[in-house]
Amino acid sequence: MASYQELMAQAQALFAQAEDTRKTEMAAVVADIKAKMKEHGITVADLGGAGTGKRVGSKSKSTAPAKYRGPNGELWAGGPGRKPEWVRELLASGKSVEEFRI
Template sequence: MAIDLEKMSREELESLKKDIDKALASLETRRKAEARAAAEKAAREHGFSLDDIVKAEKKGSKSPPKYRNPEDPRATWTGRGRQPAWIKDALAQGKSLDDFLI
């Protein structure tokens, strides 16, 4: 099926674009469902549910804290992501991250 895009009006092109976007979204949804079904089948073959495996992966993926606020020991930071305010303030005062290592 060949479409001559040069002969189409703007409205026709916009309509075609919307149809393509819908088709791509539908394709992605179908492919994800197929992938999930295959993953569930593989997990069952090994005696697990997919949820068991996913929960186990998430549980172990959290990074342990690397820095602790001496003024509030409950306040910790892994060293990843945005710096907490207490780290920013201390660095602005000339302290080093090493001062807060756990």
């Protein structure tokens, strides 16, 4: 049976591999979307975005500076209300959000 350290090393290697695959796939999807937008003359404004860099349909209205940075670069101001999914996952796994304070 593998030791805890061996399993954690395997898990981290798989996570890194999954992240690399996600980035590669996302780049291909973005390139395809851009090509189709160009082909059909579609702009970001046509999609309902203002070109501000925010995702279309984003609910966040916070202007507070981020206090926490998640394991994948996610930001959170730590305000009242529902915690982001990555924070809930950290807390469920027994970690403290203070470990991720900026």
